[in-house]
Amino acid sequence: MIVTRPKPLEEVLSFLKGFRKILVLGCRGCVAIYHVGGDKEAKALAQKLSQKGFEASSKSVLRQCDPRYLKDLKEELSQFDAVLSLACGVGVVTFAEMFSEIPVYPGVDTLFCGAQVERGVFQEKCRACGNCLLHLTAGLCPVALCPKGLLNGPCGGSSEGRCEVNPNKPCVWEEIIKRLEKQGRLEELLELFPPRDYSLAEGNSPREYVHGKASK
């Protein structure tokens, strides 16, 4: 899921200075599940903005990352000076691309593709690098979880299972080795991992995928 964090109120207020009528636009996707930008949060933020002297109201759509759920907003938008979106970056951009007349501002910071590992604790698990290699690494992703993104790890700094860059985090390569060993697959790591293909990742933006076709 896409993990997000609300921006501090002061920052949001600094964006909205000079506007009067604000629509706080929530999303019922990832941000709602994690209580960052769903119906409730949009409503609460609109209330706060009203206390600060704005004329604010709130609304949520099923998914801001899907133009089908945004298109019906068109008429309503004419009543507002600006939109504060509580969707992830994908939602904000999709909205901005559809409605070029009205200013839209992000109400959250989009952090990463991650999992909620315990209540309120989110961890990055995937970098969306475009060439999945989890079949080689016992299902754990060194691209996302090793700070150096090493494919032939671990580096010389792993120590008792800890990462040299973030000693409070595990070294994912040690975990990969442990798992492959348990599965009797350790010799697979003797192969030299070829380098990553960045033309499938951040080396090629914007990435586009047409269903049924090779992505690039």
Next chain:
Amino acid sequence: MERPVSKLQRLLEEGKFVFTVELQPPKNASKEEVRKKLSAIKDFADAVNLTDCSTASVSMSSLAASLITLEEGFEPVWQMTCRDRNRIALQAEILGAYALGVRNLLCMTGDHPLVGDHPQAKPVYDLDSVQLLSLVKGLEEGKFFNGKPLKGERPCFFLGAVENPFATPLHFRVLRLKKKALAGARFIQTQGIFNLKKFERFLRLAEEEGILEKVFLIAGIIPPRSFKMLKYMKERVPGMDIPDEWIKRMASARDQREEGIKIAVEIGKALKEMKGVRGLHIMLIGWEEALPEIVKALR
């Protein structure tokens, strides 16, 4: 057998016990400073390693410092990390370095920017150290990293890599060393060694895997300058394994510098005795004055 491309390679192939010394290029633009540091080392080393912004902190480029080293009539080991350059920049610099006379190349992954002096920097790591070794090998065999032919003169280096015998998991360290040898490393310089027993175990495992026939292993020494420094390394530097006996000795020493040199010499002598150790790599971390005494005692 092919002719050695560098003095370091020749000495190792002739079976000589070598001394390499690590030099950190200055954090300024002074050629004079590089020269000065070199002249303090020159008579006590067969080659000098120029670090590539170690601990991810800016200093003069290791390639520039390698060229100054050459100008001074001395042999550089050019250290190159994957931290700051993608495969285009890596290849460009490797070709240029060869054209200018650099012959020893040490390939490393490199410390992460987060531990350095510009933590906001973009970490590149387009390749890792193993892939960098195979990139160099490819250039030597006449192909760019994309597989296209390199026409005209090819570079040819005495290629090295590093290994930390104390990082975990221990048994996999040996396999990773094997990987580096397969990828093209001909010599290995290790992290500073204090735990001799553990290192010996590592050596024997490496021998069993047949790695010591493929690479020349140069064992690392860090002369402890003070009790404080040794304790800091034990507690703070990841992957360092420092047994308490050395810490105790430094703590109770009357003259810590003298004791530090003594310890370095003791460790050096023990390493020299071990089968498979072909030289010593001395990392002074700014303590250049200690070098003459240590090398004289070990030669």
